[in-house]
Amino acid sequence: MKALSMDDVDLQYKRVVIRCDLNVPLKNGVIKGDKRIRAVIPTIRKALDKNCAVIVLSHLGRPTEGVFEEEFSLAPVAERLGELLGKEVRFHAYDPELKVEAKNGEVVLLENVRFLTGEKKNNPELGAKFASLGDIYVMDAFGAAHRAHASTESAVRQAKIAVAGPLMLAEMEAANKILQEPKRPLYAIVGGSKVSTKVTVLENLLGFVDGLIVAGGIANTFLLAEGYAVGKSLVEEDFVEEAKRLIKLAKDKNVDLPLAKDVVVAKDLSTAQDLRTCPITDIKADEAIFDMGEETCKEFAKVLEKAHTVVWNGPLGVFEQSPFDKGTRLIGDILAKSKAYTLVCGGDSVTAVEQFGIQDKMGYLSTGGGAFLEVLEGKILPSVAALADRA
Ligand SMILES: Nc1ncnc2c1ncn2[C@@H]1O[C@H](COP(=O)(O)OP(=O)(O)O)[C@@H](O)[C@H]1O
Numbered sequence: 340m341k342a343l344s345m346d347d348v349d350l351q352y353k354r355v356v357i358r359c360d361l362n363v364p365l366k367n368g369v370i371k372g373d374k375r376i377r378a379v380i381p382t383i384r385k386a387l388d389k390n391c392a393v394i395v396l397s398h399l400g401r402p403t404e405g406v407f408e409e410e411f412s413l414a415p416v417a418e419r420l421g422e423l424l425g426k427e428v429r430f431h432a433y434d435p436e437l438k439v440e441a442k443n444g445e446v447v448l449l450e451n452v453r454f455l456t457g458e459k460k461n462n463p464e465l466g467a468k469f470a471s472l473g474d475i476y477v478m479d480a481f482g483a484a485h486r487a488h489a490s491t492e493s494a495v496r497q498a499k500i501a502v503a504g505p506l507m508l509a510e511m512e513a514a515n516k517i518l519q520e521p522k523r524p525l526y527a528i529v530g531g532s533k534v535s536t537k538v539t540v541l542e543n544l545l546g547f548v549d550g551l552i553v554a555g556g557i558a559n560t561f562l563l564a565e566g567y568a569v570g571k572s573l574v575e576e577d578f579v580e581e582a583k584r585l586i587k588l589a590k591d592k593n594v595d596l597p598l599a600k601d602v603v604v605a606k607d608l609s610t611a612q613d614l615r616t617c618p619i620t621d622i623k624a625d626e627a628i629f630d631m632g633e634e635t636c637k638e639f640a641k642v643l644e645k646a647h648t649v650v651w652n653g654p655l656g657v658f659e660q661s662p663f664d665k666g667t668r669l670i671g672d673i674l675a676k677s678k679a680y681t682l683v684c685g686g687d688s689v690t691a692v693e694q695f696g697i698q699d700k701m702g703y704l705s706t707g708g709g710a711f712l713e714v715l716e717g718k719i720l721p722s723v724a725a726l727a728d729r730a
């Protein structure tokens with residue numbers, strides 16, 4: 340990747356802004372997986388070692404812009420970041436004026452940048468404001484590098500000096516390695532919930548992989564496209580036609596695209612009321628799919644036996660809530676035992692793997708989900724393009 344690194348510039352006593360992806364899973368203010376926070380510790384330490392004043396930026400979730408919403412606050416992240424760094428991290432609360440300064444040797448974490456009007460629209464004035472907070476702008480938010488937002492793209496273009504952080508560089512190297520020399524057969528498992536983000540990814544992956552397992556919440560839209568009733572399951576109706584097209588495209592390209600045969604359904608997620616496993620032909624109108632069934636997982640396992648490389652993004656079910664974690668656990672165990680090189684990407688997927696304690700059995704864990712898949716598609720990420728232009 341063409342970009343300046345932190346080693347290429349004089350950091351001594353500078354004001355450094357580091358854009359990180361600290362978008363971690365949170366429930367009632369409790370962090371459920373801190374991989375993304377741990378991953379940027381070396382970056383922040385690198386700046387502190389040179390007596391820099393450090394301002395950290397990040398987004399969290401998808402809040403409404405222009406207003407503060409407690410559930411999307413980065414305050415709990417500031418605390419965890421401080422624990423991991425072994426030094427206090429000053430939290431700068433919601434402040435549309437962005438009146439923030441840091442002293443040398445100090446780390447300040449700014450409140451969620453997505454509360455600010457213009458962040459997601461890549462507003463150049465907001466980008467200029469972010470850039471002006473420091474002498475050097477370090478783009479280290481690999482997980483958000485596929486977003487052309489004010490803090491990930493515009494600020495990089497406008498900063499006095501813009502460099503790629505060490506995490507960003509390592510992640511790009513890992514993704515490019517798979518892209519350039521994958522050990523085939525190469526299979527991708529794409530699960531999770533973000534259908535709209537993943538549809539284009541799936542289409543492009545069909546041109547690159549030997550097999551594609553569509554699972555988790557996004558599989559529901561594919562089941563609907565195949566004519567099955569999916570009750571109250573999470574679906575994106577606007578993408579049913581797309582799903583139909585992708586199923587046909589996979590056939591034309593001779594790519595395996597196995598879909599679920601049985602699923603775990605319930606009437607209510609929080610109470611798991613009337614939970615049962617049923618064939619996909621038997622989902623009732625008041626039920627929703629929350630996990631893949633055992634038969635389906637066994638079938639996926641058989642398919643995956645052929646793989647020499649597996650790229651896994653997105654859990655197979657609502658893994659945060661037992662017993663809907665079974666499908667994700669099963670596939671995790673299979674991959675942990677498999678000889679295939681397994682690359683796990685995405686905030687929730689990595690959290691699941693760490694929750695199951697199988698992280699050491701995986702080939703590589705990436706902090707980026709959508710970002711990693713877009714690199715595999717051969718796309719140039721907006722942040723990467725901006726960094727290259729500044730090199
Ligand atoms: N059947 C399902 N219905 C609703 N949500 C689901 C389902 N399967 C998985 N999910 C949810 O998908 C989310 C993760 O999706 P996503 O953000 O796309 O993954 P990643 O962060 O690994 O890229 C998890 O919160 C999980 O609960």
Ligand SMILES: O=C(OP(=O)(O)O)[C@H](O)COP(=O)(O)O
Pocket residue numbers: 360362400401482483486536684685686687706707708709710
């Ligand atoms: O969690 C993220 O992406 P991922 O779910 O693809 O891993 C990134 O922080 C990007 O978040 P976004 O998909 O709300 O832009």
